[in-house]
Amino acid sequence: MEPSISSDDSSSQCNENVLDDVYEDDSWSSDSDNCMNSAKQTYLNDDNSSLSENENSLLFLANMGYPAEEASIAMERCGPEASFSELIDFMCAAQMAREEDVYLPEDEKPKLNSGGYKRKMYNELPVRKKQRAITDEEPIHLPRPMIGFGVPTESLPAIVQRTLPEQAIGPPFFYYENVALAPKGVWDTMSRFLYDVEPEFVDSKYFCATARKRGYIHNLPIEDRFPLLPLPPRTIHEAFPLTKKWWPSWDTRTKLNCLQTSIGSARLADRIRKAMKAMENFDGEPPLMVQKYVLDECRKWNLLWVGRNKASPLETDEFEMLMGFPRNHTRGGGISRTDRYKSLGNAFQVDTVAYHLSVLKDLYPNGINVLSLFSGIGGAEVALYRLGIPLNNVVSVEISEVNRNILRSWWEQTNQKGNLIDFNDIQQLNGDVLEQMIDSFGGFDLVIGGSPCNNLTGSNRVTRDGLEGKDSSLFYDYVRIVDLVKSIMSNRRV
DNA sequence: CATAAGATGAATCACTAA
DNA sequence: TTAGTGATTCATCTTATG
Known part of the structure; x- marks a missing residue:
């Protein structure tokens, strides 16, 4: 059946030709490099000449779903040299102020009678910490060995204690994940947006037979962690x-x-x-x-x-x-083999995440309410379940239908007693919806998720655009939602 | 149309020699 | 201090196949 016409197979009888085949790629590389570079150059020039910086920023903010009016105000306040993250910073702060205002008791609300109110509110915004004033803070570096605050298989933990920034302390607990080897400055930005918590970088090779270098930003305790058993x-x-x-x-x-x-x-x-x-x-x-x-x-x-x-x-x-998933976890439900690889390749390493989440077991003997963002095939849910932490209410956001089916199927297979509510679009989770859910079952104990990495990872040759990329910018929705849950719950708690 | 296979580099870091 | 080497990386796009 194998056709012998194919040029690279036809002469493989002799050793020298085998090696020729093996190394044939090398002769093209310089040529294609030149093509790529000139193409990219042209594209950039076009881009710069057709759109001004301001128009680009406005477009970007509009694509993120911010009203044009607010985007204009943000750009006016932050100046023409403002970076994307500064603008987002401002927009987030504006939204926070708005939400906190919404949840103030009625008699403490400022009057909305004039147009001056809105402008005044923006002027009083507490702008989050500035975008590094050039070398005032050292950039985040990856630890070696990459064991974060400790792993079960190394004798000595790297760190036994830490003090969280005041703003970072829950409720709720939050746990954010993404690739460790992101473009320069990305983790600095993500840390800044998540209350200046120092990321925990861990390579899953200390938990299983495969490497997986990831960063985790969370406000969980780090004492008395324990691993899932049996050890994989x-x-x-x-x-x-x-x-x-x-x-x-x-x-x-x-x-x-x-x-x-x-x-x-x-x-x-x-x-x-x-x-x-x-x-x-x-x-x-x-x-x-x-x-x-x-x-x-x-x-x-x-x-x-x-x-x-x-x-x-x-x-x-x-x-x-x-x-770390159960056998056949992604099988069935009409998912193709290609998509199984894709979903698994995008998932949490369960043993690693479970080790970090293990500290919740003693804190919540009666179970927890989880807000699971970018759930994928449910790595967080599987980890909590295997830790023996009852899942009372799980609100899951996942854009892929097959992934939602996989999680739903697992939920049924494991005879969960709690409720699984799923959304397909993270934009649906606005203040009203969150408020309603928090009132209905008394708040979230954990907000967990890893936002899209495809614009950050080195394996993306096409659209490695950084944190402002089309998908990876959904990080800012994670921040938005943690902020919202935090402020709603703090107001409810009074 | 759905699925599968094949082709497609660069950014970043650690390390080392100059 | 700098330039070079080596190793690693939650991907995207086009084409073939049925």
Whole structure:
């Protein structure tokens, strides 16, 4: 069935040609680089000439759903040199002031009789801390080893205590997650918007057999954490014992790299098999050049040795296992195989998150109410459930229908006694809706979620636009909602 | 139309030698 | 202090296939 016409396969009998195939990519790279650069240059020039900075900012704010009038005021107040995050800062503060005003007792409200009121309110806004006044604060750096405030498998915790900024202290508890290796300044901005809490950077390789470098901003206690049991396999060989038989001695990997949203191609696996087979003629190990090529590809695509000379990408159920989800968690409900990889690649590593959330168990013996934003396939819910923390009310926001179905299905499978309410659009969660839900079951104990990383992660070649990117800017909705829940609950608590 | 496969680099950091 | 090397990375788009 395999056609022998294909130019890159036809001559693989001889060793030199195998290597030619293997390295054929290199000869093109400089050419395509030039194309990319000139194209990008043209695009940028066009962009700058057609739209002014102000118009760009206005467009951006409008796309985020802010009224044009408020955006104009923000730009006027922040000045023409204001960055996006400064503008957003201002808009958030304006919204906070508005919401707090709404929840003031009627007799304490200022009169809304004149147009002057609104302007005055903006002038009195407490603008959140300025966008770094050039090197006044050192930028956030990633810890090495990346164990955050401690992991169960390392003997000594990095930090045993911390003091949270006053503004950050709950209720509610909040827990925010995103990729650790974001563009410069992104974590500084996110930390600033989340009450200046220092992010906790953790690599999930200390919890399971695959790396996953993530940052978490949360106001949870960090004393007396405990891991989920049983501890998951923490090396490739423990997780995949059958691969040991085929594992080359020169493949020194003990951990897999980060699971992403797609897997290696079958053709790549076949190229590796042919290269390996051709090398069998040599005594002992293949040449170093071949070893390096094969090992580089294995690392890049997270391949396992599943047979003689046979390297293969991970299966969907292996994704589930490594990420800490129950077997077949994403199976059924009409989801395609491609989408299972995508959903799993975007999920929490359950053991890691559960370790952080474990401190809630003693605090809420009667269960908790959770506001779960960007829920995906329900990593937070699974973590809390496996910790044995009853889920009384879970309000989940998830845009993908198949993901909502997966969470709903898990909810039914596990015979949950509580209520699961789901939304598909985070914009639906406004002050009124949140107020109504908080009144109905007495507030949220935990607001948890990881906003879209696709504009932040290095694996995005096309739209790595940073925190202001089309999807990753939904971070500001996470902030908006935590702010809202905080202010509503503090007013209810009086 | 839905699904799957294949092709598509750069940003960032740690590290090292000059 | 600086320039170079090596390693890693919750993706997007087009095309083929049925």
